[in-house]
Amino acid sequence: MAPTNQTEPTTASLLARIAELEQQQAITQSIFGSLAAFGDSLMTLRESFSDLSALLIKNSRANEDTRIQSGESQEGLQKMTRNIKTISDHIGAASEQISTLNGNASQIGAILSMIDDVSRQTKLLAFNASIEAARAGEAGKGFAIVATEVRALAGRASTATLDISKLVREIQNQANHADQDMQNNAISTENLKGEADTLLFRTEHMLDIAKQNGTALSTAAILSEIELANLEELELKLDVYRVFMGLSDATEADFPPETDCRLGQWYYDGSGQDLFAGSIDFTALESPHREVHENARKAVAFYRKGQLNLALDALRAMETSNLDVMQRLRKMIRERNRKETSNIPQFQGSKAA
Known part of the structure; x- marks a missing residue:
């Protein structure tokens, strides 16, 4: 009977342990189910980010068009200001010439006055000469x-x-x-030049603001595009975890290479090359991004083969590489934003008209 007494507590303990494990399994399954719902939410968030990214890119391009047009308006105003100054100089020169002509006319008047005096004296002398010729008789006829x-x-x-x-x-x-x-035209032209200078100053200020807004929009558009790519990387990792949790039948072949994902397309064929081609971090981004995808496929492949330790090692390597990618992307964006912000002149206040 002793063995029976020893077996009964052991059986009861095992049954309790089994019940505990079943409860833990139920909790785990519930968590896994919630995690799957989290994945669906993540996909919805990615779609929202996709719309936001498209909107920001569109607004960034529109702002760039506005900046170009503002620059052309600035060049036109600068040309107009130069032309007004040239006209003002010409008017000033013509005014001086007219003043000189007016002075010359006054001098001519003085000369004519002198000629008039000479003419009167000549007539008086001629009259006296006629009188003397009459007195001279025949001898003075020719003189008369x-x-x-x-x-x-x-x-x-x-x-x-x-x-x-x-x-x-x-x-x-x-x-x-x-x-x-x-003189009135010169004053009016000078006033117009002052107004044109003020308008040019304000236009330059608006252009500076447009540049600052453009930089902010451009950075936001780039950031949203990159974050959208990061969300897809998170989806990739989530799909790997779903395999490990028994929620997916995906195999190694179902996971794309680094060139086919959104981040890869941005890196190889998208705006990444145009924006960051000269960045050291951009060049160094290729290797860890490739490793994210390679380790994701390895993790799934090892898991399907039952090589759990190798699968977990690949899973950790996938997370390490993904963290490296995200940190490099953040650094690239901050550096670009710093450079663009430092190149924009700061507005110094209103200019007196």
Whole structure:
């Protein structure tokens, strides 16, 4: 009877242990089921990220177009400002020439006044000569003729002087009006130049803002594209874990090589080459990314063969490589953002009009 008594506690202990293991298995299965639901949520998140990434890329391109157009507007304003300055200089030079012409007309008036005086004196002398010729009788007839012609010439000179004086006065009046108009135009042009300078300054400020916004949008677009690729890498790892948890029948062949995933396409054929080709971290990214996919396939292959220890080693290597990839991507983005931000001039405040 003693052996029976010893067996009964052992059986009871085993039954209790089995019940405990069954309970743990049920809990584990429940957790695995929740983890599968987590995978579905992760896929939904990836789809949302995909939409966000597409939107950011579209807005980044639109902002780049706006920046280019703003740059063209800036160049146009700069050209207009230069042209206004040239016109202003020409108006100033023309105003000086008109002022000089006005001064010359005044000098001509003084000369004409002197000629008029000479003409009056000539007529007076001719009149006196005619009187003396009359007194001389026959002997003075020839002199009288000369005196008459001189008096007539003096009269015509006096008439011409009056006409020229009138014309000079008209020229002076026109020159004064033109000079005043030129001065007003010069003032208006200078004011316009000041307004153009202010507009150019504000346009340059808006262009700086557009550059800053463009940098932020560009960085956000790149970040969203990379994070979307990282989400797919997480899905890849989750699919591996599903195999280990008995929730998937996937085999090694169901896991793509590094060139076929989103991150690989971004690295080899997408914008990665254009954005980071000169980065050391970008070049070094290829090896750990390849190892993520290789170790994922190895882990599944070893698991299917029942080589659990090798499968777990490949699983740990997959996680280590994936962490290396993510850290390098973060470093690349931060470095690019730092460089682009440092190249944008900072706005220093308003410029007086």
